[in-house]
Amino acid sequence: MLKPLLIYFVTAFITQDSADRDLLFRNLKSFDVVVINHVADGNRNPEPFNISQEMSSMGLYSRLDQVFDAPHAVKEVLIGQAGLEHSVCF
Numbered sequence: 001m002l003k004p005l006l007i008y009f010v011t012a013f014i015t016q017d018s019a020d021r022d023l024l025f026r027n028l029k030s031f032d033v034v035v036i037n038h039v040a041d042g043n044r045n046p047e048p049f050n051i052s053q054e055m056s057s058m059g060l061y062s063r064l065d066q067v068f069d070a071p072h073a074v075k076e077v078l079i080g081q082a083g084l085e086h087s088v089c090f
Helices: 004-011 018-031 053-057 072-082
Strands: 014-015 035-038
Touching: 014 018, 014 072, 018 035
Parallel strands: 014 035
Antiparallel strands: none
């Protein structure tokens, strides 16, 4: 499951404007590249991540979406499409 998902996102372009999306889609269609248009959702509030003592004792220390830096739109797409806010790091 991880490999197809990884390939999908490694070969994707994320736009924040529908005109940019359309331009990329038209020009990259022959390369089979995914173009995702992200529309900011101001209503989405990430749930706080509280680590219990038991979780900490098992080596869990963070959610996956909290361990790397990326532009906001990129993180939002990864969270929305790959469920990074439900993945944890040991």
